[in-house]
Amino acid sequence: MPRSIQTVSLPVVVQGTERSLQVFRYGEAGARPKIYIQGALHAGEMPGPLVIHHLTRLLDEMDAAGRIRGEIVLVPFANPIGFAQDLSGTHYGRFDQASRENYNRGFPWIGAEVAALIGDRLTTDATANVPLVRAAAHKVLEHIPARTEFDHLRLALMRMAIDADYCFDLHCAGEAPLYIYCDDDPGEERIAEFAAQLGSEATFIHAYMEDGRPFSSAVGQLWLQVARALDDSGKPVRQPGLSGTVELRGSRDVDDAVSAADALNLLRYMMRRGIVTGDPGPLPEAKSAPMPITACDHGYAPCTGIIVYSVPVGARLRQGQEVCCIVDPGIADFEAARFPVLAGCDGVLFDRAGDRLARAGEQIFRIAAEEPLAHRIGKTALDD
Numbered sequence: 211m212p213r214s215i216q217t218v219s220l221p222v223v224v225q226g227t228e229r230s231l232q233v234f235r236y237g238e239a240g241a242r243p244k245i246y247i248q249g250a251l252h253a254g255e256m257p258g259p260l261v262i263h264h265l266t267r268l269l270d271e272m273d274a275a276g277r278i279r280g281e282i283v284l285v286p287f288a289n290p291i292g293f294a295q296d297l298s299g300t301h302y303g304r305f306d307q308a309s310r311e312n313y314n315r316g317f318p319w320i321g322a323e324v325a326a327l328i329g330d331r332l333t334t335d336a337t338a339n340v341p342l343v344r345a346a347a348h349k350v351l352e353h354i355p356a357r358t359e360f361d362h363l364r365l366a367l368m369r370m371a372i373d374a375d376y377c378f379d380l381h382c383a384g385e386a387p388l389y390i391y392c393d394d395d396p397g398e399e400r401i402a403e404f405a406a407q408l409g410s411e412a413t414f415i416h417a418y419m420e421d422g423r424p425f426s427s428a429v430g431q432l433w434l435q436v437a438r439a440l441d442d443s444g445k446p447v448r449q450p451g452l453s454g455t456v457e458l459r460g461s462r463d464v465d466d467a468v469s470a471a472d473a474l475n476l477l478r479y480m481m482r483r484g485i486v487t488g489d490p491g492p493l494p495e496a497k498s499a500p501m502p503i504t505a506c507d508h509g510y511a512p513c514t515g516i517i518v519y520s521v522p523v524g525a526r527l528r529q530g531q532e533v534c535c536i537v538d539p540g541i542a543d544f545e546a547a548r549f550p551v552l553a554g555c556d557g558v559l560f561d562r563a564g565d566r567l568a569r570a571g572e573q574i575f576r577i578a579a580e581e582p583l584a585h586r587i588g589k590t591a592l593d594d
């Protein structure tokens with residue numbers, strides 16, 4: 211079956227305007243395994259859509275050769291609302307101007323409703339429970355009320371992704387190598403395999419994300435939510451695949467050769483997981499080991515000023531080492547005008563801010579530590 215292009219229209223909330231999502235589908239509807247990949251939920255982050263662009267070329271070839279076994283759903287631009295937020299010559303794609311919400315937050319957290327709908331029909335077989343959870347999740351999503359256009363967008367994306375075995379949300383950071391957040395550890399080395407295939411240089415496993423509710427967690431932690439709501443270990447509910455957010459380097463790392471290589475890695479991952487037939491070749495050597503999110507340390511600006519980094523992305527740091535200075539040129543004394551920001555732990559600097567104006571309290575870097583950090587326990591990975 212050739213690629214089909216579907217237009218998913220969002221309900222009209224402003225008369226005379228209509229927004230829609232372009233969706234590329236490969237394989238038979240309902241075939242397994244199913245993979246869902248979207249880009250640019252933060253609507254100005256272009257590496258994801260470019261990777262999907264390259265991926266469609268590869269998948270067209272696979273399709274022509276009859277090698278697509280599962281179902282593949284791609285949404286290159288997942289956020290037409292944010293895509294249009296161009297204000298006075300500057301694009302704002304991270305926050306919804308109407309609600310001021312981050313576009314990757316507040317997705318429906320439906321586990322309790324799904325558990326209630328399933329009732330006592332769960333079995334002692336985790337595999338047999340998977341379709342029960344998926345069918346109930348679709349039903350719950352059908353009946354969630356939407357008020358704003360952003361609510362409708364959240365629901366439209368969730369409906370396409372909620373029954374996927376593999377769900378990946380493509381983002382990018384400020385200045386960074388490729389790194390990954392997975393939403394749950396499904397075991398069987400599944401995170402390590404994905405991270406190695408993509409060449410992830412830092413790989414984290416999210417905590418329970420009920421407060422922030424980012425997209426991939428709302429999809430991938432459905433299983434944890436249902437298991438918590440049912441609280442019955444004799445009737446297991448487990449993530450059957452993998453869900454995660456992939457940070458495709460920095461926002462300016464937009465390059466055909468790099469994106470084509472990322473797309474090829476995604477295709478090879480689909481081969482490993484039986485979505486596409488073929489030999490993926492040997493698994494690349496891992497560049498990072500999956501770590502709990504508490505091994506990710508965050509650095510914050512102590513005041514507003516110019517960020518001047520002292521070390522490059524990828525630097526191996528010792529606790530207490532200077533990562534950057536925030537410079538306030540309005541302070542006449544040269545030394546007093548420079549506010550050093552120090553590494554809070556040993557580790558690798560893997561993420562720096564994308565611009566050089568620091569606002570007081572803003573997150574300006576992240577460090578991948580070699581072990582979980584006591585001072586990060588109970589803290590969210592989300593700094594908006």
Ligand SMILES: [Zn+2]
Pocket residue numbers: 252255314381382
């Ligand atoms: Zn993003």
